[in-house]
Amino acid sequence: MFTTTAMNDTQLMGAEMMFGKALLGQVEGLVRDPITQRVRRLVTRYGKVGRRVAVPLEWVVNRSPSRLFLGVGARSLDDLAELQPLN
Numbered sequence: 670m671f672t673t674t675a676m677n678d679t680q681l682m683g684a685e686m687m688f689g690k691a692l693l694g695q696v697e698g699l700v701r702d703p704i705t706q707r708v709r710r711l712v713t714r715y716g717k718v719g720r721r722v723a724v725p726l727e728w729v730v731n732r733s734p735s736r737l738f739l740g741v742g743a744r745s746l747d748d749l750a751e752l753q754p755l756n
Contacts, residue, residue: 678699678708680734681696681699681708681711681737682696682697682698682699683695683696683697683735684696684732684735684736684737685735685736685737686711686713686715686724686736686737686739687736687737687738687739688738688739688741688742688743689738689742691742691743693713693715693716693739693742693743693746694713694714694715694716694719694746695713695714695715696711696712696713696737697712697713697714697721698711698712699711699712700712700723708726709725709726710723710724710725710726711723711724711726711729711737712752713746715743715746716743716746720746720751721751721752722746722749722750722751722752723749723750723752724739724746724749728740728741728745
């Protein structure tokens with residue numbers, strides 16, 4: 670599991686989200702714990718229709734400066750509740 674620190678949290682924004690060699694989507698926001706301010710979920714957009722879901726940080730198994738590698742594929746993302754559009 671990948672953990673964040675305040676110093677590298679902002680680097681998550683815009684990162685590509687991968688499963689193996691497959692590009693799943695992109696990170697567009699962060700959900701923080703209200704008390705500790707640690708990132709708990711990644712607001713992501715994935716798939717052809719750009720479905721928005723909050724991916725648990727525990728699903729991230731590795732990362733590089735521009736990519737996050739998930740331990741789960743698109744089927745697991747499909748099981749997450751869709752987030753309401755930003756207005």
